[in-house]
Amino acid sequence: MNETLFDAAFLAQLEQLRLAARFKASGQAGGGRKSRNTGSSVEFSDFREYAIGDDYRRIDWNAYGRFDRLFLKLFMEEKQTRVHLLIDASASMDFGAPNKLVVAKRLAAVMAYLALTGYDRVAVFALGDSVSAQLGSFSGKQGFMKVLSFLETIAPQPRTALSAALQKVPFPAGHGVTVLLSDLFSADGYVDGLRYLRYRKQETSVIQLLSPAELDPRFEGRVRLLSREDEPSRDVDMNQQTLRAYDKALQEFLSDVRRACHANHMQHVLIPTDLDLQHMVFDRIVRAGVVR
């Protein structure tokens, strides 16, 4: 990958997206998100009578003066969402024009920016056959540059075992938001990994990245398919029948993915990597409800 991941134009786009999109998630730490839970924030919510053991600093003395009874002031609880960005850095992602891994990194940067500017916590993980790299959880806009730097260091991994890698991601206890950026081409499949994410109470959005050459291959004649993954090559006599069979396999695969995501209450977004970033985010990602 020789492309410049994050140039000035890209960052300007990010700013526009921030104004327009927010992560929708629930969390526990104080973040820029309204939570249904009440907590110690500055925004008044309601009163309740004092009970032995409550924090006396929260007693509303004005209410005592009026009602000669002790009441606690309740506030809207603002919680931080833990956003986990999982980037499939397997060899199959290092393919295509534009390169899928590059696109994944850019989308990850977008997600990270949206999360950080929304006062969420962000953690970034690179996956191969396990977690090959990670950037620890942090919040604040100042952490965005760390994210960018980290994303640039992510290199393609020779082997893919997506389910195994997902199961090795050190999710913190509790709920979180996970965005998986992958092509889902894995020898060990992806279903077990998705189930694990659900098990770990992650609100997951699966952004599946596929290149135009994968969505609509235009091969002719006798070809030898050389896989980026650690897979044996295949000699194929490309003809209409073979291409139709591939298309059918592709549709079945996508259908399986959608079905697995739905079964695990996950969002699924198929993004061709030849779309521009604006379309990716607004036509696909926003529409799918990953952000709003």
Add this chain to the structure above:
Amino acid sequence: MQLFNAMGLVAAAAIPVVILLYLLKQDFEEVPVSSTYLWQKALVETEASRPWQKLRNNLLMLLQLLALAVLAFALARPFLTRSGLGHENIVILDVSLSMQATDAEDSRLAAAKRRVREQIDGMMPGDRMTLIAAGHDARMLLSRAEDKSTLHKTLEDLMPQNGTAALDDAIAIAASMHREIEGTAVIVFTDHDRPGMEDFQLVNLSQNGDNAAVWNVSYAEDPATATITVLARIRAFGAARDVTVECEADGAVIDVRTVPLPQDETANIYFKDIPPDVRRIVVRIVEADDLAADNAGYLWIPPKGSARVLLVTERNLFLEKALSLRSDVEVHKSTVADALTLRGYDLYVFDGVTMPEWPDDGAIWLINPPAMDSGAAAFGYAVTDSDAGSNAAITPVRGTLGDSLFAYVDLDALRVAKAVDFDASETATDLMPIATRGDAPLMLAGERATESGGVQRVLMTGFDFHDSNWPVSKDFPIFVQNVLQWTVPQTTDATNGIRAGDVVTIAARATARRIDITPPGGEPVNIAPPFPIRAVAETDALGFYAITQTDGSDGVWISEFAANPPVETESDLRSASTSSEGAQRSVKRNSRQDITYILIAVALAVMMLEWWVYRRGH
């Protein structure tokens, strides 16, 4: 089904090569993909129909192999046959002098050969060809031959000749075969006009070439200067031109002339003051034309020697005068008594006398021999005075020596009052009647072997010239000269009337023991013994032939003759007629269907199908 060219099947050897190439074919284009995950799923499904898929993948190879097999079979030129006769061809090739003309390709004969080669190459199995060469005589070179290589070899070896073409004989042979063998086609390659060829195909190779020829060369002696003057007649067969003519005497060019030659006209050129001892004269046209062989004329001048004739007669002035007409003949008269011992003469003429012993060192002419048993019996005949056949017409016997002895002689005018009779005795004789009066032989002639081993020419005339009207007729001296020509070799001037290919009869000397003939530029060929000497037919080469006669001791006699091209029939290269197909009768031909083109069409269709399958798959 048969194959015209079985060797074409060798092309089928390419079939395993194609299979091998197909198997070794490794022209995969390497294409990087992210993962073969989906491709594996896709190929699993396609491999479900793998038998058909394999078959379809191999279908292209099978179609290619099929096209190759069909083409190989087509190269073998198969044909379907039904039982029947093979196709018979009779080819007559004119190999006369005019076929050497260069107005058609290298020569007319070369053009004819090329066409015959095409005929041979086009022969189907079972076809037969007869080759007949029409030269001095009609020669059947090959009869109903099927083997192409033999036909080609024979054709290649066929050389042109310098004589005329015996086309009539060749066509007669072909006509005979045409009648006997059903389905025979006759093709005649010639450059001569041949009317009446309705049944045969005539290929006229004449391209109306331009030619000039030495028409004739003759000489005369000038007694005043004792020199020789040569007359050369040059004739044009075509446009007018100037011709340069050189005269060569005994190998040295003595004169060169340039004369105008009008169109289709003859020009006479005199070369004078040639020394009398010159023997060989060659007149040659310098400019090249379409026929070079007739650009030279050859003339042999015999030495002016004396022929000795002994005349034994009581009195015969007519005969004596007639014998003395030739300036090179010395006539000696003798009595019977003296003739008994006289020898060394070229011709002994016994007029009305007989001898107990006949000389054998020269020719003998018996005129009016007296009745005898023993004398003429030496020649196989008894002589009587019965005068049988009197008042009957005198006729020559054709096909005998009488043809030359009575040349230019009208026997119808001869009247004989009285003649002797020749009765063939029991003794074997070489003398045959050359003229008869009624049924009785009047004159006899022939050659007999002498006791000394030589050959002696004998003429017997059965009447006294005084008992006839011959001496006062013009025929008598002509007849005497004819006799001299036949009996005395030195005096003959028939040495210059010979055309290439003519059969030449050599006048052997009575004492000759061995006779050799040396053709122009060749080696001596022995023609005698055995005696009687055979006629010499090997006279195709143009130029001078030397005849050497030896008597076994020191006696050697050399004479020559010249063979000239038959300009009268061969030098005019123009032809009025063109080739004709002839009314080729419908002949029963072999039912043969050449399916080569059908196979080629099938191969093309297979290749189109292969292209369609290939495109369809992609």
